[in-house]
Amino acid sequence: MILKKILPIVLLLFTALSFAQPHKEKREQIKQLKVAFLTTELSLTTEEAEKFWPIYNAFDEKQFEIRHDKMRGFMKRMDAESVNKMSEKEAAALLAQMEDTEEKMFQLRKKLNSDLRPIIGSVKILKLKKAEDDFNRKLIKQIKEKRK
Template sequence: MKKFYYILLLSFMLLGFSADAQRQRPNPGEIEAQKTAFITNNLDLTPEQAQKFWPIYNASEKRMESIRRQQREALMKVRLNGGAVSDSEAWDLIENLMSWEQSMLDERKNLVAQLKGVVSPQQILKLKRAEEEFKRRLLQAMQRRRKN
């Protein structure tokens, strides 16, 4: 099973990152499929575990993306103003940033709590590392595409 996911991941990477070098950005669906294969492989999820893991993980990712979007929008408003904000606006932004960071931490704790009965503690530990490794590889692939 692990070999299947590894082969699937490699084929997605080859198709998504090298065959279509004309596009500036890979299709979000392709990235999600690659991420799914990468995490499944790195966590060595059984089919039964994967069936329970992915709905929990995807719901958590959706909530985290909502928080990240709020952060980006707030920071973009500041950038559009040339960085000029009043002291009270700056304090409001600082308060919001800290609140969003706390929300991200709370969501991560919630994810771990929900995964407790689904995957092993070792697999939960591997999850963060797999996410970071996937992001690193994705950024490297995108940088290579820009150079070409």
């Protein structure tokens, strides 16, 4: 019980320290913190963990690739000046690309759920989603506090 209260605080402290490091090192450290956080929140058995982590890590890498490679490109083209200068045809093409990327993200999550269901069950999949959201909220809060 104490571990559940202390672990998030420790995770946030390590996260704060990670922002002084180069980008790749920060990403790795955040990933390690996320693994620790998810492991605690999901209470995975050894057998579950052995099967869960390879599937989840592959999902996480693919998700990162989609978000950062494709979405970053979209966001660069979405500043106010660029949008105002786009033709209707260009905007429609960009919107179609964005929808395609969002669909890929949805299908990726759907595949993760179907791959994990026989391993950890539906309840732990819901706990996973909640734990991911909680971790992301804490990380964003920490970043905002760091910037102040």
